[in-house]
Amino acid sequence: xxxxxxxxxxxxxxxxxxxxxxxxxxxxxxxxxxxxxxxxxxxxxxxxxxxxxxxxxxxxxxxxxxxxxxxxxxxxxxxxxxxxxxxxxxxxxxxxxxxxxxxxxxxxxxxxxxxxxxxxxxxxxxxxxxxxxxxxxxxxxxxxxxxxxxxxxxxxxxxxxxxxxxxxxxxxxxxxxxxxxxxxxxxxxxxxxxxxxxxxxxxxxxxxxxxxxxxxxxxxxxxxxxxxxxxxxxxxxxxxx
Amino acid sequence: xxxxxxxxxxxxxxxxxxxxxxxxxxxxxxxxxxxxxxxxxxxxxxxxxxxxxxxxxxxxxxxxxxxxxxxxxxxxxxxxxxxxxxxxxxxxxxxxxxxxxxxxxxxxxxxxxxxxxxxxxxxxxxxxxxxxxxxxxxxxxxxxxxxxxxxxxxxxxxxxxxxxxxxxxxxxxxxxxxxxxxxxxxxxxxxxxxxxxxxxxxxxxxxxxxxxxxxxxxxxxxxxxxxxxxxxxxxxxxxxx
Numbered sequence: 001x002x003x004x005x006x007x008x009x010x011x012x013x014x015x016x017x018x019x020x021x022x023x024x025x026x027x028x029x030x031x032x033x034x035x036x037x038x039x040x041x042x043x044x045x046x047x048x049x050x051x052x053x054x055x056x057x058x059x060x061x062x063x064x065x066x067x068x069x070x071x072x073x074x075x076x077x078x079x080x081x082x083x084x085x086x087x088x089x090x091x092x093x094x095x096x097x098x099x100x101x102x103x104x105x106x107x108x109x110x111x112x113x114x115x116x117x118x119x120x121x122x123x124x125x126x127x128x129x130x131x132x133x134x135x136x137x138x139x140x141x142x143x144x145x146x147x148x149x150x151x152x153x154x155x156x157x158x159x160x161x162x163x164x165x166x167x168x169x170x171x172x173x174x175x176x177x178x179x180x181x182x183x184x185x186x187x188x189x190x191x192x193x194x195x196x197x198x199x200x201x202x203x204x205x206x207x208x209x210x211x212x213x214x215x216x217x218x219x220x221x222x223x224x225x226x227x228x229x230x231x232x233x234x235x236x237x238x239x240x241x
Numbered sequence: 242x243x244x245x246x247x248x249x250x251x252x253x254x255x256x257x258x259x260x261x262x263x264x265x266x267x268x269x270x271x272x273x274x275x276x277x278x279x280x281x282x283x284x285x286x287x288x289x290x291x292x293x294x295x296x297x298x299x300x301x302x303x304x305x306x307x308x309x310x311x312x313x314x315x316x317x318x319x320x321x322x323x324x325x326x327x328x329x330x331x332x333x334x335x336x337x338x339x340x341x342x343x344x345x346x347x348x349x350x351x352x353x354x355x356x357x358x359x360x361x362x363x364x365x366x367x368x369x370x371x372x373x374x375x376x377x378x379x380x381x382x383x384x385x386x387x388x389x390x391x392x393x394x395x396x397x398x399x400x401x402x403x404x405x406x407x408x409x410x411x412x413x414x415x416x417x418x419x420x421x422x423x424x425x426x427x428x429x430x431x432x433x434x435x436x437x438x439x440x441x442x443x444x445x446x447x448x449x450x451x452x453x454x455x456x457x458x459x460x461x462x463x464x465x466x467x468x469x470x471x472x473x474x475x476x477x478x479x480x481x482x
Contacts, residue, residue, distance in 0.1 A: 118468045118471060121464060121467070121468065122467060122468070122471050124463065124464045125458075125460040125461070125464040125467055126460060126461065127460070127461035127463075148468075150464070150465065150466075151464075151465075152464055155463060155464075217366075217478070218481075218482060219366040219367060219368070220366070220367065220368035222365065222368075222396060223362060223365045223366040223391070223392075223393055223396075224391065224392075225391075226362070226363060226366055226474070227359045227362065227363070227389075227470065227474075229468065229470065229471055230359060230363050230470055230471055230473075230474035231474075232471075233467070233468075233471035233472075233474050233475050234474050234475055234478045237458070237475045237478065237479075238478075240459075241459060
């Protein structure tokens with residue numbers, strides 16, 4: 001059974017400040033655990049309810065598996081219906097860019113963790129795995145981001161920081177997604193960084209200043225905007241096809 | 242001020258069974274109210290907190306504007322932070338198809354109201370406004386569907402029913418979105434009905450049987466699936482561009 005200190009520590013990881021302090025995070029569910037292990041995430045321990053113990057021991061290999069009763073699991077889980085499998089993981093250092101010649105994706109002010117995770121998952125689908133995030137994007141280790149990114153987060157190189165600096169350092173043409181942008185057909189033959197802003201605020205003024213081109217998704221003009229994840233999906237498709 | 246009976250009635254409209262019983266629903270916020278009025282939705286009354294009264298009277302024209310205090314608004318609102326503007330609306334009868342020759346979109350088992358609203362909004366963006374829904378899709382008058390569809394719902398002709406019957410009646414080529422489908426390039430030159438299934442269950446077996454073609458979104462194969470709204474966005478883009 002988990003000790004009171006372990007419960008306290010794992011519960012604290014529901015908050016960003018403790019995730020950052022310890023450079024640790026938790027994931028929940030067998031599927032995402034399998035993906036994390038496959039992608040080489042350092043898992044310190046797996047915590048399982050009695051019903052999930054055998055399955056977890058099989059998955060975990062040499063990693064310690066700790067038992068938690070339903071009540072303890074309820075405490076350390078961030079989900080209303082805990083799947084009974086939780087893994088205590090170490091963050092990786094922001095790795096070096098993997099594909100310096102391909103497209104990169106930059107996100108400016110995507111505050112909704114579910115939307116952020118969905119965009120990461122979509123970028124991964126299209127093989128765009130270098131992702132830059134502004135400081136005010138949601139935390140990638142937020143349980144909701146992790147959940148909606150499925151395993152994609154573990155396959156991507158994600159750097160969060162001052163977006164203008166990150167874009168200057170990338171030293172590539174920067175394309176801003178904007179309602180009044182030019183044809184998105186230009187994405188087909190180009191390469192660089194695509195910047196997507198939030199639905200409510202768009203791309204910030206500072207970031208706009210470091211953008212070289214703009215691209216819009218054609219529509220019939222009666223709808224004001226698209227959801228940020230949907231827009232990202234369409235532009236990513238336009239980039240790689 | 243609102244009467245107790247009015248509060249009871251408006252609160253009941255948070256539940257699908259009462260929305261269906263009375264053929265009424267509520268929307269919240271000034272922006273969506275403006276869109277509803279513009280698209281000819283029948284608004285029975287607008288309810289506003291004192292701070293929003295003037296704005297609502299301006300918007301509402303001849304429609305009665307009723308005052309509610311903060312506490313009453315909290316009761317009848319489905320939102321944790323009510324915007325202070327709520328409109329009591331009548332459902333329209335499922336209207337006749339508006340564009341019999343264009344693409345139609347069919348959704349099978351999209352249970353998440355937020356995702357359903359996002360898909361409707363995306364279809365509207367691309368001018369695809371004939372939408373068929375299976376019985377087990379979320380309710381289009383669910384507050385979360387309304388919120389995420391923005392005003393798009395009011396511009397679309399949406400019919401919910403037995404999807405196989407609706408598809409047979411449409412009497413057009415039916416294209417199923419499927420991970421193992423053929424090239425989505427075929428959408429560019431074709432027309433018909435595009436069917437999108439849920440992320441977790443895909444398209445149901447009965448519906449698959451009435452599909453003539455299948456289409457897939459190309460990816461690099463390391464990600465299992467896309468979010469249903471993102472997939473819908475990419476396929477809709479592929480259809481009209």
